[in-house]
Amino acid sequence: MDQSNAGSPPHRPRRRRWPWVVGGLAALVILALAALGIALALLGGAAGTATPTTYDEEYVSGAGTQKIAVIPVEGTIASADSSLAGPVPIATPEGLRDALRQAREDESVRAVVLAVNSPGGGVTASDLMHDAIQDFRRATDKPVVVSMGDVAASGGYYISTAADRIVANETTLTGSIGVFIPLLNFSEASKKYGVKQIYIKSGRFKAMGNPWNELTEDERRIFQSIVDQYYGEFVEVIVEGRDLPEKRVRELADGRVYSGIQAERLGLVDRLGNLDTAVRVARDLAGVDEARVVRYVQSPGLLDLFLARLEQPEPESLQLLRAANLDLEAKPYYLYLPGA
Template sequence: MIALLVLLGVFGAGAVLSLRSVLGAGSWLGGGRVAVIPLRGTIAEEAAFTGALEQFRDDATVRGFVIEIESPGGTVGASQAIFEAIRALREDDERPVLAWLGDVGASGGYYAAVGADSVYALPGTITGSIGVIMEFPNAEELFRKVGVEWEVVSSAPHKDMGGTRRPLTPADREILEGLVRDVHEQFVDVVSANRPLDRTTVQRLADGRVYTGRQARELGLVDGLMTLRETVAHAGRLAGLGPDPAVVRPREPAIGLFDLIRGVSLDRARGWLGVLAPLRSSAPKLLYEWR
């Protein structure tokens, strides 16, 4: 910035025009850039991603968005929150919003992707896995062998269902299967509402199986096969920046020496390292996740 002011003072506007010609029309000085926002790892919380999205949404120099997805999915709530943030940007903003799927963009990762204007993948991307899973351990036999007995006082017979202390009763299983069916239907609703596919077709595809990117393109789950670089170039063209736009990414936080000396919380350190999934508790969770 200081160099730019010196150029303005000494050489006038001609120097800025020359600098613009060197940097290109897609640079910050040339009028805009494309924000590439990563969504990586198991999805267990939405705050880091939605915070970055909001930051670039408010940046007038950002003229387009690419959501770079490398994720097998994760919890239902976080996946839905990220989808809603992307969908809101797409619907409320004229700037292009593209999603790109890398090695894996499945289940909750795919759920998030369909919030964008269009979705691109590599031919060998693993995607799809439109389904829901709920799993939890039953350690009743283990507790019995080691001589541990659990005393449970609850307000109703289903209050402790899904815990580690006892197996599911038939009534418990019926209740949990109802939850799984409902969130599966929500997944189908989102895909059919945001892809050029009717609901019957999506239901046929939504049996939990995964597809390659090429298969997904043939089935209408993605719009095309591109590398990340090609997707950014496409976003640049759509934004009027040309095929070689300037790119901006969220700043990667780092752990400093004093943080290590003082000690940091596990959650904070994990966020700095870009790993979204916390250690799972034994509590049952509904998951949009490829296993």
């Protein structure tokens, strides 16, 4: 027996470290690219040079080379936050314009169905979306049909009036024709606890509507004049879009909601039915016998998923404010808000 290696430690195979090194370098490269993408996206948004969103096409039904594009408009209508990266929701003027641009540039798209399921939202955002639909119709001659979901009220109805036809479910809640400006008032609490806000202002109305003071009659008249102006614009789009007399529209536009059945009887919508009904109407208006129905959807990219992971959860206090509708800004809304 060979005793030459007696007493020496057993031989251990040399550990290979290169897989760990390569993996670490790859992870660093991925993080660097993600950071660069975020920086470029934020810079692009700040500079107003963000590229238009392109939507994926999800097959719904039908066949053929010609298409009916279904564009979902879901949730509260609001302007997109240009400081954030990633695709914008279609329930924003920016997102809707991107979707309509895609339908305009696609020659195989013969008609558009807007699947509206929205309680409305900001006055300006609703008006911009209404204009986007009208611009699309004028530029393309492609018909636009609205298919109302559970709710298509206030701003949701406002944008619908720009379409060629409106189809509602029997159980749809629509209408809520009107405008409001939410104003909080802490004056009683400020008296009770001895807290008040001091404003150094340039004119007597500069800080009007601040929550620490009671609204004066002059301030109320000013706010009411703004509400009346936007209410008049709402009435006007219904008169033009639905071909109804102004007197009749004002009778209907007292803020109440209507069921789909009621809205059809009153002339606020054209017929009752679901998305399939709206597609048939769009196909007939476009003069095509057969078409493939596709829905525009957003597929989040790697950057969007990365940003979502970084996003902090919303504080519980803010969630409670939203639930009580206390987070609304003091600005005009075309919004269906029970109790408003």
